[in-house]
Amino acid sequence: MHQTIQQLTHTLDALHVGAVLIDRAGQIVYANDRLAAVTGRAPAQLLNQPLKELCRRPTATYQGRADLVDFHEPQEIELELRHADGGKVPVIASGRPLGDDPPAAEFRLVTFTEISFQKEAYSHVANLSDTILEQALELKQHSQVLERRVRQRTADLLKANMDAIHMLAVASEARDADTGAHVLRIQHYAQSVAEKFGLDESESERIGYSAVPHDVGKIHVPDQILKKPGPLTSQERTAIQSHAAAGEAILSRQPFFATARQIARSHHENWDGSGYPDGLAADAIPLPARIVHLVDVFDALSSDRVYKSAWPIEQAAHAIQSASGQQFDPELVGAFNSLYHAGKIQQIRQTQSA
Numbered sequence: 001m002h003q004t005i006q007q008l009t010h011t012l013d014a015l016h017v018g019a020v021l022i023d024r025a026g027q028i029v030y031a032n033d034r035l036a037a038v039t040g041r042a043p044a045q046l047l048n049q050p051l052k053e054l055c056r057r058p059t060a061t062y063q064g065r066a067d068l069v070d071f072h073e074p075q076e077i078e079l080e081l082r083h084a085d086g087g088k089v090p091v092i093a094s095g096r097p098l099g100d101d102p103p104a105a106e107f108r109l110v111t112f113t114e115i116s117f118q119k120e121a122y123s124h125v126a127n128l129s130d131t132i133l134e135q136a137l138e139l140k141q142h143s144q145v146l147e148r149r150v151r152q153r154t155a156d157l158l159k160a161n162m163d164a165i166h167m168l169a170v171a172s173e174a175r176d177a178d179t180g181a182h183v184l185r186i187q188h189y190a191q192s193v194a195e196k197f198g199l200d201e202s203e204s205e206r207i208g209y210s211a212v213p214h215d216v217g218k219i220h221v222p223d224q225i226l227k228k229p230g231p232l233t234s235q236e237r238t239a240i241q242s243h244a245a246a247g248e249a250i251l252s253r254q255p256f257f258a259t260a261r262q263i264a265r266s267h268h269e270n271w272d273g274s275g276y277p278d279g280l281a282a283d284a285i286p287l288p289a290r291i292v293h294l295v296d297v298f299d300a301l302s303s304d305r306v307y308k309s310a311w312p313i314e315q316a317a318h319a320i321q322s323a324s325g326q327q328f329d330p331e332l333v334g335a336f337n338s339l340y341h342a343g344k345i346q347q348i349r350q351t352q353s354a
């Protein structure tokens with residue numbers, strides 16, 4: 001080996017990366033101790049071997065390893081060295097010409113930097129990311145299942161509450177009306193008027209179902225007064241009027257029933273202050289009670305009662321219009337009229353009739 005190259009090998013022996021010198025045929029003419037250690041061989045075992053026999057690229061599609069022994073261009077590729085025990089050692093290989101003039105031009109330097117640790121760390125991080133991702137997905141799915149269950153339970157609970165309210169309402173209504181159809185009509189009329197008035201869907205729905213037990217206090221009024229066809233004495237009128245406060249007292253103090261209690265107490269208050277039990281006027285009457293007052297009177301007029309036959313629907317609608325500003329909130333009368341002229345009131349009356 002030329003003296004200049006010989007001197008270079010001393011420098012290469014001191015390196016902490018594997019290094020070889022190859023000739024133009026791609027044969028190893030020198031290998032440093034570090035490369036020998038990394039590949040599990042003695043330096044002498046590597047001599048006169050084709051470099052490409054020591055290297056394999058990680059991808060199966062790689063056709064050759066000529067780029068490492070290209071004498072014209074520097075190269076840097078990731079590949080695997082074959083270890084003597086049959087294993088693989090991942091490395092970054094860098095090949096470069098030594099110079100243009102002899103003797104350096106006859107040799108090429110290739111160094112190998114081991115990246116096993118980086119590979120292992122990368123694979124560990126990748127596995128960890130996969131695990132974290134899987135756990136996050138599992139958590140998300142679990143939380144979706146829980147949310148579905150909570151929604152279902154909440155719906156079941158609302159349904160159970162609604163069934164109880166209907167049973168109670170029908171039990172009290174059945175004594176002076178033929179069926180529970182009246183309370184269902186009131187529920188749908190009230191919900192529609194609330195929506196038309198501009199309340200959002202859930203609030204309107206709440207007012208609808210809270211309207212159902214509005215007359216539950218009638219359970220305290222004796223049958224002979226409720227069913228009396230003729231004019232009432234002032235004592236009998238007082239007994240009937242007591243159903244408003246009685247209804248409020250019957251209904252639970254749970255927040256779920258707060259609107260229902262307002263409606264039960266104030267659904268006979270008039271806009272001009274002439275109603276009962278408190279003689280409230282205008283905005284002092286809770287809005288849900290104002291709504292139920294209107295639709296309750298409309299339904300009473302357009303249905304048969306023990307003391308009267310049903311009025312034609314247009315006559316009942318006209319009576320509501322006439323009482324605007326006296327019995328009823330004028331804005332609510334406007335909302336009711338819009339629904340009536342759009343056919344919505346008639347549609348509810350048809351679908352919710354006995």
Ligand SMILES: [Fe+2]
Pocket residue numbers: 214215243267268
């Ligand atoms: Fe009532």
